[in-house]
Amino acid sequence: MGTLLAGLLIAAGLDLACPLPPAPRYSPIVLAADGSVLHAYLNPTQKWRMKTELAEITPALQQAIINKEDRYFRYHFGVNPLAIMQAAGRNVFGRGRTTGASTITMQVARLLEPKERTVGNKLLEMLRATQLEAHYSKAEILQLYLNLVPYGGNIEGVKSAALLYFQQPPDYLSLAQTVTLAIIPNQPRVLVLGKNNDRILAERNRWLRQFQRQHLFPDQDIADAINEPLDAQRHAAPALAPHLARRLVTRFPGQPIVHSTLRRGPQAKAGDLTRNYVRRLRELGISQAAVLVVNNRTRAVEAYVGSADFQNAASQGQVDGVRAVRSPGSTLKPFLYALALDRGIVTPKLKLPDVPTNFGGFRPENFDKSCAGEVTVERALTYSLNIPAVRVLAEVGVGNFTDKLRAAGFRSVAKAAPRLGLSTILGGCGTTLEELTGLYVALADGGRYAPLSLIKNASSSQTARPLKNGVFNSLCSPAAAFLITDILAQRTRPDLPFGYQSSRHLPKIAWKTGTSYGRRDAWSIGYNQDYTIGVWVGNFSGQGSPALTGADIASPLLFDLFNTLAYNSPNNWTTPPATLDFRLVCTETGLVPGEHCPNQLIDYYVPGISTARRCEHQKEALVSADNTMAYCRACVPAAGFKRQLFLNPLPEVLAFRETQGLPATRLPPHNPACRLVRGRDDGAGPALAITSPLDHAEYVLNRGEKQQMLLSCAAGSEVRQVFWYVNDQFLRAASATERVFFRPPSGAVKISCADDHGRNVDIQLQVAQM
Template structure:
């Protein structure tokens, strides 16, 4: 023994007499009982709580989905705060008026019940408190005096372990309602198809009565008996003045349901994903907002039905709140129960080719690195990289276009050339930093075609990336549950680069905007980018406003393509409808230009700061301390004859009879494209044929053959190689040599064919100024 009692016993001290002695005896008795209880509590601990159904709630606490427990029960955690107060009041008034005042056992009720039962010789009244009933529900046993003592002990344990609110929550969660239904929360949805905080007084009283006889009062089987029991307690509550008498009169007239409802799966794919990632939690509060979810799902179903005649059977939508980085709508398919369209597939998580949807990342990286500004010119001419020949969607090349035009019209060659200039690894590294986790698994097999969709991404990854554009180039963790913790973002690129991309993508002078939406005055200002995968299998569109990012995918889950499938025709209308439905109040609000972004005048032909010889200029954005500052050098001075028929160099310049004029000096590939497509541009005259000077500098650009290939030729058929090169406009003749043998002279861009005789070829092309380029190739004969 320890403490005061132990010292008294060891010393043989008397416990005293009179009131003081009785007090000490009571104190020692209490201490002994407490120690005894403590020991029994350690020896016979409370059983663990029952497992609860996993319930997934929306952001407003409404039920999205629920799953059966491992023992096949609908048993949902029933917090008193989420239940109609009338229900809690009815339960306490009916079962345990002194619940908040006793320690788990009500001595007065026990004595009264013992006396009544002894006098009548049968059980006429009970004394079980809510805590004792909880013990009996957790460990059912025949009603004997011994088991009653055990219930009392367990009740004390519950009171020792839990607060009154926690005990009440467990009690409300375990109440039996017949069959596999337990708890007020589950009963409210299964019998009344409504959350427990929306119960009427009649329904609240009904649910407080059924647990006394759950099988004989089961609503879906014994509705009339349940109604009679409800009416009996309505009368008792009226006599006791527990509720307003008029409300009780109305409750008597309310019909009693006799059918059991199904718990609707409102967002099946989303809920399954949450359950899979948070399976150890009985309640998951998601970030989904029912109003936005319902609008998005309805519009998705409408658009899929609209395009079903063209062979499109499904789609998916994801909406992100940019300010909070939370998923507020998640539509995995148009109809989860459409088995023919494989509606149970989750289109938000499906790995698909994004088509052109990754191009904004290329431009953002190039803006930040100072390689381009919106009005700078890029080449859009036939180009080959290691066998990869990008072509535009309409198979038309434009020669030279502005960055703004290239992105807003989703041209393919310019972003591929930019990626080649920056380095493929720069682009792939940026994809990984941008949250495209599947890129890590695919990286070894990716090339420049990844820019145009030659990789796999999910709608979740793609929409998450675009939300970073809307947040100034900062990628925040994406949250699907609440509360969402504060987290530091990953900076993908500068705020200025993000704004420039958004500014271009918000341009309405583009080919992928439906005319009907141009005329819709209520449509908020929105930036968007489309994507169409190879084979017309996937149609994408992601739209951004300051408040939301909306990602849309349309297609077929079995992967078959449709000729009419394109982001422009099928995904853009749905995205715009969703934006208009959920963000109309934002109007024309837009992102403010960052302080590091400024405007300047640039040459209209090159997009660079103008030189004195640039005749036309236009405004352009540029990033201070990043964008190129070099002056336009497109127009180069040349010495020409008085009649402009000949060009002179310093070595052959005559003493008189010449003039100094400026001519555009286009890149060789562009000059060749102009010539082949008969584009009228100002060309310099040919160089003086009598000049014998040699020039330094870059030689012709050999377009074919390429050292990147190994050529397979059939010897018997005498197959030939194509020789072709491009030069700037001042060059008028190319001289070709193979393994030191002169083949002949042709104009720049003109084709020359050669039949090789050896497997290793050294090919040299020299222009009329003596500048050379060479390449070594390998030929395999068969």
């Protein structure tokens, strides 16, 4: 007991007098999901010293090292007294080879604190070895030794040598390769792999035969190892996924090994496809692309391509395109329609106005500058129409939409949310490929969102945004996610790249493209049951290209990636949830059929959620026999009238049809003898709206040019005539579709419009004359 206590006191005193040396400074390495090295960096002292983990120290490596360097390693306490006595005798009497009797533990002490080889320093090594034995297990000491042994130049450690000379980790080496690495540390300047292979081969075989005499390994294994040629040369360090490697090493400074979720196969294929694809785009003035591949079930990122070529400085290849904030173009539209589906605002067959519209001063245009009048929701999405999307966003609410994006981890949107408006849905916000891909993963998984994972088996402290209680955030319902997926999986659409219309190589995916303003960014994001892949193509400088569109430039790369990584994916991989049902709707509006809806079709809807508004696309009116006069119930005569159906579109749709020369029948003028013809509002038809000028806008006019202002309105089909007032002074009467021009006064101006059914509307504006 006293001896043990004395030993503990001596050890404690030694620790106080000579604290343990700091841990070795390792080369940061990033591993793939299977444990292979994706990327390695020099350590702070510019050496390749990759940490060898205990699991990588194979029994063959242990036996070779211990039997060659220190056969009694497992039995002594850092110093081998018998070996010291033998070495002293040889050195004093000059018999045999001069040695220093260093144990593996003593060599670790010397490698941790290199000193000149003197008798005094040898004694210090012995003390330090004893101290190391008190603090570390034999396995840990052997691990330290294998991490510090020199292999010539700036290569240290078995793992560095194995990867740089054999391109394999230590636990994948053959017996011949293992013994090769065991013999080099004694003469690292003489036995240089790639330069002195013949000499190394002879020395290796000499030791193999000695191990055979010691019965260390089976005879057949020894024979095979002796016959194995030595084909070793210096290779470059692993450098896959450089953008992610830099990101993770920066995120975990000082950590020698970072376990990523990337898979070596998909990463290499995605990198090669991206690099070769961008090479073909250079003549179009397009120099970069970024790709992200995500496993939908685990949220693990399996491929991360930040740029086409990390080493290409001319095209800013070191910029990480996965995290670069860019304009998303139309890629947010599917998520908007999913929210509108959940709020009961739309169903797939519902028709939305697609006409020139002024949304409080914001006048969006479709990509092709044309309008269709009315389109179904599914067509608005597959054709990526801007005007219907802005209309839906106005109904959903910008705040509600951006709140959901914040819940999906959109950082730039979260910062800019108070300033965002209706242009958000057309790319008027900033986002990253990582954020967008994560959003589409949620659509692929029934609307459930969870942060993407870059770290294998990451703890909550390592995860960027851990979910509360381990549950998913529900961004939209499974029903909405299914309906959006069903629409995005359609093959008849304008954003199908040229040449793919009848291609058998078209992948079985749902996808959406996007093009930012000025053709600076091209996006294509797709998903199936297993994977979600996001693609961005453009220039990191922000320079646009006339050829840069999501359909023609980004989608071909997306299709190539899916055909390479998930070619055998199932075709029918989505099934409607139980919350969905079918119903008949009017083909003209997509609403529940009304009294005058002879043509009907089937549409999905969510019972209790989807709008149950009945269709009124045709309105019955009482008109005179010669169709020159309309009657209300108060003035209908006893005879000489008939019931007739008239189209009843929204005022802006009616105005658009009239300007395009399309059929747009209006009701005849109301009976002038009716005493309710003025001041009445019988609820017939939609409300009156002034479309020009804008309410609460400020206008600056050139006084010298005598500029005029346009007056126009949108009125129902029953309106024939409107009456314009300026500052409560009558200006003139005009037909409902007539464009009226006038010279406004300066200052505050009130514009009023009244129709022939007694409805009126006012707006206020400011006019300055310069």
